[in-house]
Amino acid sequence: MTYLPTPEHEELRAVVRELADERIAPRAPEIDQKAEFPWDLKELLARQDLLGTCFEERHGGTNLDSIGQSIVVEEIARADATTSLIPIVQKLGALPILLAGNDEQKDRYFPRLASGEWLIAFGLTEAAAGSDVASNRMRATRDGDHYVLDGSKRFITHGSVADVLTVFALTDPDAGGRKGMSAFIVEAGTPGFAAPRVEHKMGIRGSPTAELTFDDVRVPVENRLGEEGDGFKIAMATLDRSRLGIAAQAVGIAQGALDAAVAYAADRQQFGQRVVDFQGIQWMLADMASQLEAARQLTYAAAARVDAAASDLPYWTSSAKLVAGDTAMKVTTDAVQVLGGYGYITEYPVERMMRDAKITQLYEGTQQIQRLVIARQLLRRAGIGARPRERRETGA
Amino acid sequence: MKIVVCIKQVPATGADKRYTDDLRLDRAGVEGIINPLDEYAIEQALRLQDAGIVDTVSYLSMGPEQASEALRRALAMGGDDATLITDPGLAGADEWTTAKVLATALDRLAPDVALMGMASDDARGSLVPGAVAAMRNVPLLSYGAELTVSDGEARVRRLSATGYDWIAAPLPVVATVTDQVGEPRYASLKGIMAAKRKPLEAWSLTDLSLSLADLRGGALTTVTDVRPPEAKPPTERVENLSAAEAAARIADWLAARKLI
Numbered sequence: 241m242t243y244l245p246t247p248e249h250e251e252l253r254a255v256v257r258e259l260a261d262e263r264i265a266p267r268a269p270e271i272d273q274k275a276e277f278p279w280d281l282k283e284l285l286a287r288q289d290l291l292g293t294c295f296e297e298r299h300g301g302t303n304l305d306s307i308g309q310s311i312v313v314e315e316i317a318r319a320d321a322t323t324s325l326i327p328i329v330q331k332l333g334a335l336p337i338l339l340a341g342n343d344e345q346k347d348r349y350f351p352r353l354a355s356g357e358w359l360i361a362f363g364l365t366e367a368a369a370g371s372d373v374a375s376n377r378m379r380a381t382r383d384g385d386h387y388v389l390d391g392s393k394r395f396i397t398h399g400s401v402a403d404v405l406t407v408f409a410l411t412d413p414d415a416g417g418r419k420g421m422s423a424f425i426v427e428a429g430t431p432g433f434a435a436p437r438v439e440h441k442m443g444i445r446g447s448p449t450a451e452l453t454f455d456d457v458r459v460p461v462e463n464r465l466g467e468e469g470d471g472f473k474i475a476m477a478t479l480d481r482s483r484l485g486i487a488a489q490a491v492g493i494a495q496g497a498l499d500a501a502v503a504y505a506a507d508r509q510q511f512g513q514r515v516v517d518f519q520g521i522q523w524m525l526a527d528m529a530s531q532l533e534a535a536r537q538l539t540y541a542a543a544a545r546v547d548a549a550a551s552d553l554p555y556w557t558s559s560a561k562l563v564a565g566d567t568a569m570k571v572t573t574d575a576v577q578v579l580g581g582y583g584y585i586t587e588y589p590v591e592r593m594m595r596d597a598k599i600t601q602l603y604e605g606t607q608q609i610q611r612l613v614i615a616r617q618l619l620r621r622a623g624i625g626a627r628p629r630e631r632r633e634t635g636a
Numbered sequence: 637m638k639i640v641v642c643i644k645q646v647p648a649t650g651a652d653k654r655y656t657d658d659l660r661l662d663r664a665g666v667e668g669i670i671n672p673l674d675e676y677a678i679e680q681a682l683r684l685q686d687a688g689i690v691d692t693v694s695y696l697s698m699g700p701e702q703a704s705e706a707l708r709r710a711l712a713m714g715g716d717d718a719t720l721i722t723d724p725g726l727a728g729a730d731e732w733t734t735a736k737v738l739a740t741a742l743d744r745l746a747p748d749v750a751l752m753g754m755a756s757d758d759a760r761g762s763l764v765p766g767a768v769a770a771m772r773n774v775p776l777l778s779y780g781a782e783l784t785v786s787d788g789e790a791r792v793r794r795l796s797a798t799g800y801d802w803i804a805a806p807l808p809v810v811a812t813v814t815d816q817v818g819e820p821r822y823a824s825l826k827g828i829m830a831a832k833r834k835p836l837e838a839w840s841l842t843d844l845s846l847s848l849a850d851l852r853g854g855a856l857t858t859v860t861d862v863r864p865p866e867a868k869p870p871t872e873r874v875e876n877l878s879a880a881e882a883a884a885r886i887a888d889w890l891a892a893r894k895l896i
Contacts, residue, residue, distance in 0.1 A: 251828065259822050289825035302825045 243537075245307075252304075253311050259288060260319035265589075268320035271446035272592050277401050278446055281323045285316075286356025294331045294338070299350035306543035310488035314536075317492025318499070321596035322446035324492060326359075328485040329398045332604075333360030335478040336406040336423050340466035345425060349404060361402035362482075363426070363452060364475050367394040371609050373475060374417030378454065380409035380424065387411070387424065387464065389432075389457040397603070399450030400435035403428050407454075408475055411468045421471030425463040432457040443595035480554045480613075481546055483604050487539040487560035490568035490600040494532045497568075497575035497593040501525060504579050504588070515578070524578060528571045535560070535567040555617035562610040565600035572597040637785060638692040639681045640747035641715070642738055642768075643674040645699050645706035646758040653758075659859040660728050661758065663700060670706045673753030675713075675820035680783050680813050681751055682714040682821065689785055692716050694745060698726060698737050704836060711831035712823035718834070719745070723841040725848050730855040731759075735767030737851070740844050742772060748807045749790055754779055754814050765812045775805035781816035 245253075264281055271278050285291050293309045295301025304312070309331070317324035334353055337345055352358040369375040378391030389409050393399065405426050412420030426433065432455040439449040465474060502525060505516035515521055542556035550556065572594040576583035583590045601607050619625070645668040647653055647661065654662040670678070684690040693715035697703050700722060707718035721737055729737070742750050750772075755762040769776035777783070780792030781800065791804040792811055823831075841847065848854060872889065874882050890896045 252825075255823060255825075255828060287824065288822055289827075293825070302829065304825075 249308060249311055252308055253315055256290065256312050256315035257318070259284070260315050264316060264323050265319035268322070268589065268592065269586065271320060271322050273445075273586070275440070275445040277398075277448055278320075278323055278326075281320075282326050282356065282359070285323070285326055290316075291327055291330050291356035292354030293327065294334065295350050295354035299346065299354050301350070301354040306484060306546045307540050310484060310491075310539055310543050313485055313488040314492035314495065317489040318496040320446075321489060321493050321593070321599075322444050324489050325397060325444060325447045328482075328489060329362065330356075330360060331485060332478070332482040333362045333398075333402065333404075333406055335482055336362070336465050336474050337425065339477050339481075340423065340470060340474045341425075344462070345465070349425065352403075358403035359398055359401055361396055361398040361405045361450075362478070363393045363396050363399065363405045363407040365393060365395045367392070369417070370395070371606060374421075374472065376408060376410060376417045376421060378407075378409040379413065380411045380422060380459070382411065382461075383458075385461045386458045387422075387461065389424065389426065389454040389459055391454055393452040393454075395439070395603075396435075396450050396452050397447060399452050400438055400448045405452075406465065408471045409454075411471075415469065418472045419469055421475070422468045423465040423471045423474045424459050425465065426454075426457065426459055430457050430459065441599075443592070443597070443599050479604055480557055483557040483561040483610075484539065484542055484546055486600055486604045487535070487542065487557070487564040490561070490564035490597065491532065491536045491539055493593050493597050493600065494528070494535065494564075494568040494571035497572040497590050497597075498525070498528050498532055500588065500590050500593070501528065501575040501578040504582070508582075521578060524574055528574050531567050532571055535564040538563050552617055552621070554613050555621075558605070558610040558613040558617075561600075561604065562607055562614065565597075565607060565610075568597040568600050569594075637690045638694065638745075638747045639684065639690050639749045639751050640694045640696050640742060640745050641674070641677050641681045641710070642696050642742075642750060642752045642764075643678065643706060643710055644671045644697060644753075644756050644758075645669070645703040646671045646756055649757060655862050658728070659862050663702065668702055668706060670709055671753055671756045671758075673755055673757060673815065675753070676813050676815050676817040677751045677753045678710055678713055678715070679820040680780075680817045681749075683818075684783070684785060685714065694718065694747070696738065696741055696745065696750075697721070698729070698734055698741075700727075701838075704838070707836055708831050709823065711834045711836070712828040713821055714827065716834065718836045720836065720838045721840075721844065722838055725841055725851070725854055728855055729851075730857040731761045731763040732767060732856045733851050733854055735764045735771060737841075737844065737846065738764065739768045739771035740846055741839065742768065744844070746808075748809075749783070749785060750808070750810045751783065752810070752812045754812045765810055769810035772808075772810065775809045777803055777805055777809050777811040780811055780813040783811055783813055783817075 263284055289302050290312055292301035293304040293312055296303050313324050313328055353360055366376050380387040380389050407424050407426045408421055410420050411422040434453045435450040437451040505521050508515040539560045542560035545553045545556040575590040576594050579588055579590055582588050648667040648669045651666050656662050681693045685693050695707050695710045695718040697707055698721040704720050707720055711718055721741055752765045766776055777792040779794050781795055782793040784791045788807055789804050790807055790809045791802055794801045874885050
């Protein structure tokens with residue numbers, strides 16, 4: 241067991257941090273203010289090979305281990321949470337294909353995703369089915385060598401900018417969401433597909449969160465992932481792994497806020513001394529730093545379990561997301577406190593970071609859903625079975 | 637067509653610079669980076685390679701073993717191979733010694749263009765390019781905003797008082813470029829991975845058939861004192877005035893210093 245980062249991880253962090261400091265951080269306030277998707281930074285990340293970290297080299301990716309992928313997300317999120325969603329969602333959307341796709345599907349889509357030429361999104365959540373994924377309503381009806389998709393999705397990150405989506409729909413409505421849902425690859429150019437509206441949000445404002453409508457969208461049978469009825473299983477397996485990206489994002493947001501708080505406290509003079517020289521401030525900063533480090537190490541521990549395909553990986557990724565999300569909320573809130581009135585105004589980045597942090601407690605499963613996942617794993621370890629009617633709640 | 641870009645590893649800009657008792661820069665524990673002005677030379681060379689004008693881009697550096705990190709970083713940006721000249725006898729080398737060693741190595745590498753940044757971020761002597769050209773008895777094309785190579789000739793576009801001058805010389809040449817070349821590229825992730833597999837050779841003075849006697853003991857100059865620059869007088873701010881009053885105040889300030 242090793243608890244020290246490898247030289248390769250250190251180098252990766254240094255390279256991404258330099259890029260993020262010089263090119264991403266200066267754009268962050270404008271991205272937030274205008275709520276515009278940062279196409280320029282998407283191009284930059286693509287050019288630097290940072291959108292292909294989860295893909296194999298034969299598809300043009302760089303095939304980083306999960307700790308390396310976490311470091312990339314962390315360092316981008318340290319500068320701008322919105323921009324960090326570009327690699328996060330590139331993986332989230334691709335995970336169903338990585339987990340359940342056949343070679344033909346991978347060969348068809350992964351090169352364009354690894355290069356960053358195409359963006360992908362993950363279409364699971366519906367207006368009435370958030371945490372309760374099994375209540376999904378969208379239909380996919382077989383018609384010859386096609387499926388016809390009808391219905392709508394909501395809260396789909398990058399839904400309006402993606403070129404292709406992995407979408408979940410009921411192929412057997414009578415069997416319900418758990419047994420009757422299937423997963424499909426849907427190209428955004430398919431007739432009948434539209435992203436008519438994006439949400440106005442508190443944070444990650446440059447990242448479009450879209451409502452999607454499917455009006456007789458014909459998807460070829462070869463775009464189905466796995467077998468009919470595999471959808472719920474694929475969605476859960478995806479979220480068990482993608483939560484790691486949110487944990488890394490939360491760690492990065494918290495690091496950005498801590499760094500801003502330290503820099504401000506070292507510069508600001510009150511009562512004839514630097515604010516950072518007040519012990520009360522030092523204690524706050526020390527708490528922020530140690531909690532952040534704990535969240536980071538748990539995230540890396542979870543990342544190692546993902547790569548090892550550990551049987552209890554949901555325990556680890558949900559724990560990491562739970563701890564890191566709460567830490568990001570706390571650290572960014574404390575950062576605003578350290579900056580005082582200046583922390584509350586848009587001239588400094590910490591109020592944005594505090595707004596951005598909140599989403600890490602909500603998406604890819606609320607913190608309450610993470611606790612359910614963790615508790616279920618805990619009971620399994622203790623040999624205590626689930627309730628007679630097996631239930632599995634989660635959320636995207 | 638082959639370019640050798642000479643780069644220097646320097647302490648990170650803004651790093652706390654400490655000196656040893658014999659007034660040498662203490663590099664222990666100090667993060668080293670590629671001299672930022674050398675990155676423009678790298679960028680210029682790689683642009684010529686991207687355009688298919690140059691076949692091979694090599695890097696050459698003289699420094700302690702840790703300078704290999706700077707060469708790896710350059711290789712991550714692009715290019716083909718790198719050579720580090722490292723030898724205990726070179727500790728404390730001055731500009732003349734550095735030029736002598738680089739000139740000897742360049743004789744062996746035989747590039748069409750030996751390309752350098754216009755100065756180093758730490759010492760800022762700006763003497764090495766000219767000295768290398770003189771020692772190799774080849775033309776020096778200095779301070780290029782752009783370098784082109786064609787038909788056995790190198791040309792640099794150099795900013796002048798009235799516009800730009802184009803200066804040409806037959807190959808081989810030593811050339812230096814400025815930050816007007818354009819923003820250096822960032823190393824991509826694939827570039828970083830590929831750099832680990834690119835050849836990086838280390839040469840000692842023995843490998844170059846040089847002795848300390850050839851280098852006159854390692855330095856012609858002696859550092860007698862090191863001091864931080866004197867603090868500048870405080871900035872005078874002109875604020876809370878109307879535009880006309882502010883302009884008059886600034887004009888008076890400039891006139892008092894005979895600047896206008």
